[in-house]
Amino acid sequence: MHLALHPVPASPASPAHEAPAAGRYDPIAAATDLAARLRATAVERDRAGGHAASERASIGAAGLLALSVPREFGGQGADWKTIADVVRIVARADGALAHLLGFHHLQVATVRLLGSARQQRRLLTDTAERRLFWGNAVNPLDKRLVATPTAGGYILAGAKGFASGATGSDRVCAWDPLASAALVAVLPTNHPGIAVQADWDAFGQRQTDSGTVTFANVHLAEDDVLQPAGRVPTPRATLRSQVAQLVMTNVYLGLAEGAFEAARGYLRTDARPWFASSLDVAGATDDPYVQHRFGQFRLLVRPAQALADAAAAELDDAFARGAHLTVRERGEVALAVAEAKVLAHKAAIEIGSQMFELTGARSTAARHGFDRFWRNARVQTLHDPVDYTLRDIGRHALDGTLPEPTAYS
Template sequence: MTQVLPLQRRAPAARLPSDEPAAYDIVAATETLAQQLAATAVERDRRGGHAAHERELIRASGLLALTIPRELGGLGADWPVYYRSLRRLAQADSALAHLFGFHHLQVAGLLLYGSAAQQQRVLKETTAGSLFWGNALNPADKRALATPTDGGWRLNGPKSFCSGAVGSDRLTVSGWHAETQSLLIAVLPTQREGVAVLSDWDAFGQKQTDSGTVEFDDVFVPHDDVLVAPGTVQTPRATLRSQVAQLIMANLYLGIALGAYDEARRYTREQSQPWFASGVAAAADDPYVQHRYGELWLLVRPAVAVADAAAARLDLALRQGESLGAADRGEVAIAVAEAKVLSHRAAIEVSSQLFELTGARSTSARHGLDRYWRNARVHTLHDPVDYKLRDLGRHQLDGRVPDPTSYS
């Protein structure tokens, strides 16, 4: 049943250092949070719904400030550090990692689209209040319409696949402007009058991503909260938001693949029984089982290496600022497409094939091993991987880089 959920009471956020970078250990904070999420991941996957308590664990970890510049009160981590943190959380729970990932996607949007004044105001509010961001931008859904009004804009209509909207404090939103055939992109408080966040997400995987519908009923958006006005021609740097997003997907998929692989190895070593014809006393000593684990690792390991290389290339491009040119931006898109395809394949194959290595007893619901495949299958449908392969093949044949879009 569709519900409109209120904001949850917050846990206190971890104190963030302003003058002592060594005082906050990002790796340790990530590992602690990953273990906290893993402890309840199987049960929460069965239950689905809104993970209010776990969202507060994310908030209390201090990691919501990870990519916010230090001068705005954040941790100022570079993007490769962020993606490694995201991947580790996805190993434990890819649904809650999705919320974490999309929070930082909204931060990236502010850094890429927002004026200096908007960044100062909004990101300082975010760090001061430990605010959790959700996404109501979905560019493929044009039902929410933007119309000009005195002092700003009005939004009316629904927006689907709004990851992290339930329980959020702030939203990045978009509305279709018919006259210019383009999007208005803005930020607003989730509790703004006329905004209704529906808890209607019911996919068989990624159950706790809070990716339901947001409905706008004559919602006022003042000019000061508009990040991208309709008809704006974006710079190559501004179009990197789609690459931040696509690499978030890639690292979520990698987290699923790594989590599935580790759980399968543990089960094989501790619980699997050897096949009678193998002639070995332990399933882990079966040469065919060893062969298959080697095959699966050679799906995961290259995907990790390519994703790390793409993160480094993206970070370098972001550091170039407005001097970034279209050609260099295109090379980032190629690197990210490579990572996306390899991580997609790793997640789907590892999460499916693991059962051939762990055996019939591993399909018991109490183990929850099926969640890896369900999460991978749902999430990898975000945008068609075939178009990434087309972009890569075209680049190899004639050197063309992908045109900047919301997905490339």
């Protein structure tokens, strides 16, 4: 079962950071301003880890939580290209907070793709009006959470691990043993019997508010079930995994861009030319070897940016098709997202590691915190094996087979 923990309202915004009124709101400008504030504390927070309560409130105050909520329900009605750009901008400063923001919009998309008209109106209107921040307990590989049918719904018992954003949020996923299939449902995180254990202790992405969510005989009403177990999903419904993969792609890409900018800034202001340089260079950026390697960095980032933008545009087209979306069209979106994801993955890992070969030993000082780009990328890119994504791309290149819908493709 996939259970969405629906959100807890963000803390009231301070007047200085209150989102502009609809019609004057620029999400890119809001994300850029937010990223600047997150960047100022990113190194310290990365060291400390823990719950990102204040930062989540800042995301809500910036007006970024209602981006994917359609206008008819009081949201901004932004397209996926804009949402992807916002996630990427935030990831340049803080990969963990970008993950939280992106997965919030993934849960909103889940309601849009799977919920009935009545469920959408209730849940999405509430999201926009109360500035709700969605988390999840939707790990499809963890089947410890069992949904047992009962009068008027289900009884949930068990646990879900790797629950991104669960600390301070609201939404879940459980396995129905009778139908041997997933059901997707929504519950408040503070529902009686639900407990969130903040046991995430990875060496990167330390403030994704992830953990294990346990359920002790929690009643799930039928009205909170978005997708009953055993219902065959439509091509449109399976776009959920493409939203997830596009979010991942832009977190990776933002981390690559953040590492690129950090390295460039350090080279311009702090790095020294290597003594053996054959030229009388004024600074590190005049060294032809540094220029050569930075050109390689650029050629890692630019193709990834182009394919990520193209994939977001294809996802927008697929959403616009609605119920008319075909299996083939859905597969073409999956292929576009897969290609973008692989390039973004490579850019994040390689730039995050190789930047130190250009910036030198002094750049490894803890006060700079440059290692967080690689650590965050390394942890995030293990979400699902890139080799299986490459297999899907290679299979299509060989015989035209499009990726089949799964929770990861």
